[in-house]
Amino acid sequence: MLPVILISDNTPQDIYNSVLKYHILSKIPQAGIFEYYYVHPSVHEAPYHAAAYILLNEHHFEKNTVFFVEINTPEQTEHQKILLIEYDTKWIFTPNNGITGLLEKEKINRIYFWKEYITTSFYAKNEMLNALQNLILSNFEVTNDFQPISYEECKKIYRPSITEKIINEKEKNLIVPALYIDSYQNLICFFKKKDYEHYSKDYDITIKLPLSEKITAIHSTYNQQPSDQPIALFNDAGYLEIAINGGHFSSLMLDKNIFTGISAFILLNLKKKN
Known part of the structure; x- marks a missing residue:
């Protein structure tokens, strides 16, 4: 076949x-x-x-x-x-x-x-x-x-890249664009497990969400968080996925106007480890 x-x-x-x-x-x-x-x-x-x-x-x-x-x-x-x-x-x-x-x-x-x-x-x-x-x-x-035909000759649509915003010498934010919203309304971000491992060597990472919610840990399965609670994990392809256990996370993103055109973003706060 x-x-x-x-x-x-x-x-x-x-x-x-x-x-x-x-x-x-x-x-x-x-x-x-x-x-x-x-x-x-x-x-x-x-x-x-x-x-x-x-x-x-x-x-x-x-x-x-x-x-x-x-x-x-x-x-x-x-x-x-x-x-x-x-x-x-x-x-x-x-x-x-x-x-x-x-x-x-x-x-x-x-x-x-x-x-x-x-x-x-x-x-x-x-x-x-x-x-x-x-x-x-x-x-x-x-x-x-x-x-x-060369890569340069092909028509190309580009997604936004990760933007780094320095707050001070010990803290910065990463603005991470979304890749995809799946059928469960989970947000898959353009941030791979290898990126997380790279930054986590020197920084404590907090994922900041609308309504003052935040995620400080990466889980391996959805049921590691109570129902209706936000959760972050890396999917089978190695991309960061943000979800709400039993809920629709992307609707929350839309309500907070994080979308710009067709692009959604998630904010990662990085603080230097002591």
């Missing part, structure tokens, strides 16, 4: 998804299709940010897993390039819609664009599927039907 991860901003009930899966299996019978649908109640998060979070996770998929990204953006134009991204040991097919800038750059080995441009609204079952079939038939050897 060839794992094909379909990432779509359609709903699971959309008939187009069935049509797309039919065409994929018609051309690539050995494909096993696994689906991620971007269906989120928050209008503050763009679908390509959600798609990028799935790609950042990778969920320990095996070598040569294919991510087939069917995410439209308001800026999508006619004759847009279709990209093939060799990402670590995986492959990503996506329109040149900016997702490249949301990936971990150090994991990008090479980027190519397909010989056909997007000319129809159903590009996923036409031009992009042709590109996928070409890669599979060549046993994952990139053919001359793909041309190299």
Whole structure:
């Protein structure tokens, strides 16, 4: 079986998804299709940010897993390039819609664009599927039907980076942007376990929340906190996750106007250890 991860901003009930899966299996019978649908109640998060979070996770998929990204953006134009991204040991097919800038750059080995441009609204079952079939038939050897393109030439959407605010010589704040809000309304932050371990060598870390709430410890499971209490832990992909046990944390964030456009932030206070 060839794992094909379909990432779509359609709903699971959309008939187009069935049509797309039919065409994929018609051309690539050995494909096993696994689906991620971007269906989120928050209008503050763009679908390509959600798609990028799935790609950042990778969920320990095996070598040569294919991510087939069917995410439209308001800026999508006619004759847009279709990209093939060799990402670590995986492959990503996506329109040149900016997702490249949301990936971990150090994991990008090479980027190519397909010989056909997007000319129809159903590009996923036409031009992009042709590109996928070409890669599979060549046993994952990139053919001359793909041309190299540099990272700099690709369209990129950038998420905000971590901002450091010095308070005094012994104290500072880190403003950490959010990556994603999951279906349980938990906030996943652009702050990895290795970052926490780096800072915690020299600093005591407090996660500051709205309504004067704060978190001073990292837990490993949700039930380590009482119901309706905030909790912080690192998820399977190693990213900091802020939640309320049995509640909806992101709604609290929205009420406090921490969102700016599509970006949410969490504040980490760092104090020098004695």
